[in-house]
Amino acid sequence: xxxxxxxxxxxxxxxxxxxxxxxxxxxxxxxxxxxxxxxxxxxxxxxxxxxxxxxxxxxxxxxxxxxxxxxxxxxxxxxxxxxxxxxxxxxxxxxxxxxxxxxxxxxxxxxxxxxxxxxxxxxxxxxxxxxxxxxxxxxxxxxxxxxxxx
Amino acid sequence: xxxxxxxxxxxxxxxxxxxxxxxxxxxxxxxxxxxxxxxxxxxxxxxxxxxxxxxxxxxxxxxxxxxxxxxxxxxxxxxxxxxxxxxxxxxxxxxxxxxxxxxxxxxxxxxxxxxxxxxxxxxxxxxxxxxxxxxxxxxxxxxxxxxxxxxxxxxxxxxxxxxxxxxxxxxxxxxxxxxxxxxxxxxxxxxxxxxxxxxxxxxxxxxxxxxxxxxxxxxxxxxxxxxxxxxxxxxxxxxxxxxxxxxxxxxxxxxxxxxxxxxxxxxxxxxxxxxxxxxxxxxxxxxxxxxxxxxxxxxxxxxxxxxxxxxxxxxxxxxxxxxxxxxxxxxxxxxxxxxxxxxxxxxxxxxxxxxxxxxxxxxxxxxxxxxxxxxxxxxxxxxxxxxxxxxxxxxxxxxxxxxxxxxxxx
Numbered sequence: 001x002x003x004x005x006x007x008x009x010x011x012x013x014x015x016x017x018x019x020x021x022x023x024x025x026x027x028x029x030x031x032x033x034x035x036x037x038x039x040x041x042x043x044x045x046x047x048x049x050x051x052x053x054x055x056x057x058x059x060x061x062x063x064x065x066x067x068x069x070x071x072x073x074x075x076x077x078x079x080x081x082x083x084x085x086x087x088x089x090x091x092x093x094x095x096x097x098x099x100x101x102x103x104x105x106x107x108x109x110x111x112x113x114x115x116x117x118x119x120x121x122x123x124x125x126x127x128x129x130x131x132x133x134x135x136x137x138x139x140x141x142x143x144x145x146x147x148x149x150x
Numbered sequence: 151x152x153x154x155x156x157x158x159x160x161x162x163x164x165x166x167x168x169x170x171x172x173x174x175x176x177x178x179x180x181x182x183x184x185x186x187x188x189x190x191x192x193x194x195x196x197x198x199x200x201x202x203x204x205x206x207x208x209x210x211x212x213x214x215x216x217x218x219x220x221x222x223x224x225x226x227x228x229x230x231x232x233x234x235x236x237x238x239x240x241x242x243x244x245x246x247x248x249x250x251x252x253x254x255x256x257x258x259x260x261x262x263x264x265x266x267x268x269x270x271x272x273x274x275x276x277x278x279x280x281x282x283x284x285x286x287x288x289x290x291x292x293x294x295x296x297x298x299x300x301x302x303x304x305x306x307x308x309x310x311x312x313x314x315x316x317x318x319x320x321x322x323x324x325x326x327x328x329x330x331x332x333x334x335x336x337x338x339x340x341x342x343x344x345x346x347x348x349x350x351x352x353x354x355x356x357x358x359x360x361x362x363x364x365x366x367x368x369x370x371x372x373x374x375x376x377x378x379x380x381x382x383x384x385x386x387x388x389x390x391x392x393x394x395x396x397x398x399x400x401x402x403x404x405x406x407x408x409x410x411x412x413x414x415x416x417x418x419x420x421x422x423x424x425x426x427x428x429x430x431x432x433x434x435x436x437x438x439x440x441x442x443x444x445x446x447x448x449x450x451x452x453x454x455x456x457x458x459x460x461x462x463x464x465x466x467x468x469x470x471x472x473x474x475x476x477x478x479x480x481x482x483x484x485x486x487x488x489x490x491x492x493x494x495x496x497x498x499x500x501x502x503x504x505x506x507x508x509x510x511x512x513x514x515x516x517x518x519x520x521x522x523x524x525x526x527x528x529x530x531x532x533x534x535x536x537x538x539x540x541x542x543x544x545x546x547x548x549x550x551x552x553x554x555x556x557x558x559x560x
Contacts, residue, residue: 009505010502010505010506015502016499016502016503016557021557021558021559025558025559045519046514046515047496047498047514047528047529048515048522048527048528048529049496049528071528072496072528073496073497073498073499074495074496074499074558075498075499075502114502115498115502118498
């Protein structure tokens with residue numbers, strides 16, 4: 001950001017358009033699903049925001065069920081709500097590749113530097129869960145005897 | 151003088167003019183975070199850099215001599231303002247560094263069985279240093295809790311907390327988050343009763359109301375220049391002379407020594423013993439100019455104006471359905487920071503939307519996270535006032551909140 005002129009520190013003015021407010025007031029998938037493969041939690045202490053993500057992963061590494069619980073500002077809640085709709089059916093590897101641009105696209109507005117952490121909290125929580133899940137899966141995978149190099 | 155006309159006070163603050171190009175009003179209601187800087191202060195600092203730019207002390211030439219003289223005269227102005235003598239004023243980067251200095255140097259001899267008492271209302275600046283020193287040195291840190299009104303300190307609890315084991319009582323004079331004016335005289339008496347050191351975090355009181363260390367009879371007091379119409383990066387620690395004399399330095403290096411050999415060093419005299427390294431010369435000179443500026447208005451006048459704005463804001467806020475003022479109401483003596491909550495809207499959303507409307511407030515924990523946890527809120531939105539605040543700024547705040555309520559349908 002160095003040298004870049006800040007005109008809208010919080011982002012574009014249409015961040016609070018009706019679609020986002022609707023998602024923040026009535027978040028989609030704000031519940032714990034019946035089946036859960038893994039869950040994850042992340043908090044943004046400076047805002048007092050926190051999110052618990054619940055994911056059920058099918059056999060083909062695709063997200064079959066997703067839900068979240070948490071408290072936060074309109075932007076963090078709306079972004080997380082929209083994210084749950086977006087990632088349903090996606091491969092977990094594809095979710096790991098998501099970033100700020102994808103969240104901006106979902107929100108339909110560029111998020112300024114002062115609010116980017118709010119917007120990213122949901123995705124970061126979900127990615128943390130996927131990373132932990134992948135790690136556990138690697139550990140659990142039975143070691144195959146690889147003799148090819150012998 | 152222009153400020154006397156009231157309507158012209160903003161003219162002393164060039165930053166207002168720079169906001170014109172944004173084609174948006176600039177209702178600056180964040181003075182508790184940082185007050186704006188009048189041109190008198192900017193001019194004084196600029197003059198130093200342009201006309202006598204040299205290091206202070208020991209320079210045997212014109213510029214250095216003037217710089218030294220100007221910096222030391224700034225120290226005198228600061229000392230006079232709070233009723234201290236010159237050697238009792240240590241320049242620091244701000245209240246935070248001042249409180250770190252005291253916490254570090256004072257607690258060197260504390261250990262198990264010793265206690266330091268602060269309040270739940272503390273800014274992190276008067277909390278984290280004690281918390282970390284407690285961890286390192288093994289003393290206990292205790293908190294005076296909130297009273298039932300959730301806006302003042304529970305003095306009954308304070309009296310049971312404080313005892314012969316209490317080595318230090320360190321409290322915030324005026325809360326930056328709630329605006330509460332704490333009963334410092336009563337706490338000082340408790341400190342005296344048990345022989346504890348009494349420290350005041352005066353970051354929100356110096357420059358906003360008359361503060362006299364003689365009257366307060368505290369051992370140490372800290373404040374920041376940037377909250378008293380001065381520049382950033384400068385502040386001061388006041389310490390009673392006999393206390394500062396006994397206190398070991400916090401930072402070591404140049405300027406703070408009398409004599410250095412390979413084996414040992416002899417500390418310089420007060421207050422330089424605590425000012426290692428080249429000081430913030432321009433900052434100190436700027437702070438001196440800020441003191442002059444405040445005195446040209448009169449500290450009583452500043453207090454009167456802030457009170458007027460504060461009570462106007464509270465009156466307007468409490469009249470709004472769905473808006474709750476967090477902190478003391480209009481009846482009590484209070485500082486010029488008003489925390490509020492718009493029901494159902496996160497304080498960051500409140501501050502964000504107000505910002506879009508040209509109303510600059512702060513939303514969040516105000517560097518008082520334990521207080522927010524105690525109050526059970528993620529944070530608050532806070533409007534705070536200065537000598538340049540006008541009623542129309544507060545009206546814009548109220549209009550902005552109306553807009554938020556409409557947008558969020560609360």
